[in-house]
Amino acid sequence: MASIESEVKQEKFQSEFQKAAVNILFTGSWLHNLNATFLKTFDVTPEQFNVLRILRGSHPKPMMLADITCRMIDKNSNATRLVEKLRLKGLVKREICKNNRRQVDISVTDKGLSLLAKIDRASDTWQSTLKNLTKAETQQMNFLLDKLRG
Amino acid sequence: MASIESEVKQEKFQSEFQKAAVNILFTGSWLHNLNATFLKTFDVTPEQFNVLRILRGSHPKPMMLADITCRMIDKNSNATRLVEKLRLKGLVKREICKNNRRQVDISVTDKGLSLLAKIDRASDTWQSTLKNLTKAETQQMNFLLDKLRG
């Protein structure tokens, strides 16, 4: 097994806590890169894929931008521009909300839904990367990450 | 405690594994943002700080660029340009290696070392964020993350 020490070639950390911080950042980056490479064959970025999934969760009810933003993994990526990218690919639809002309109703299109289905079918392959952990260990990991963030 | 379900407002995931993937990405991004905000007061980015720490680990022996890159958390950030940023701030020194003129010897300066010391002293505050976990839990987390990456 590749310990974080050997991954970043550092023999010892100041504390177990600092080691955990580096470990989470490192593993997050590693997972992000795996995911990005996998999704590239479908011509979407990880955060674009994430937004499509979010919209599928609400479908057929559209969502406003702010609701999408607060569900995103990376709050910093600009939802306006991200959604515009998806719209140009025909994966989502944008409409000014009738009741409140400040907000826009965004929903996933049929094309977007079928892309999601295609990605879901293919994702078993790359998700097997995570199968190094048993289900009990995965649950424990989820528990610890939630507890960490307080 | 804020579960990943409530953080990304998703009631249920396809599997415990998918939930763990989202949880790691989300927690990584959360930790990165905390770290970036903390380090901004010292006018360095997280990856710049990371490179300074790497160089301190080797000090006073200089390191070549490739060795720095393979120890970095995010392998994608461009080490050439990152080191150049640090050099402009006077935190590192660059010298063409005499024996092999293809490579550059990079080392942390006194100014860099004292900045690191300053950051270390201040970092107790933000690292207390991680104190939501006990030492045993932190060790367990490190074990699981290492196992996950195989």
Added chain:
DNA sequence: ATACAATAGTTGTAGATACAATTAAATCCC
């Protein structure tokens, strides 16, 4: 009603990332 504040989203932009192409030096090997 009118001014003020709050909400929703857009735009601007400096700097960073991702990835490919390029330069330059050393090594190989006939």
Added chain:
DNA sequence: GGGATTTAATTGTATCTACAACTATTGTAT
């Protein structure tokens, strides 16, 4: 020695991120 290969780093560039400033619309208080 001289061409091919490998190694080390730099440069180019399109896209993305971080963050602030801005526009437009709605809500509120007097």
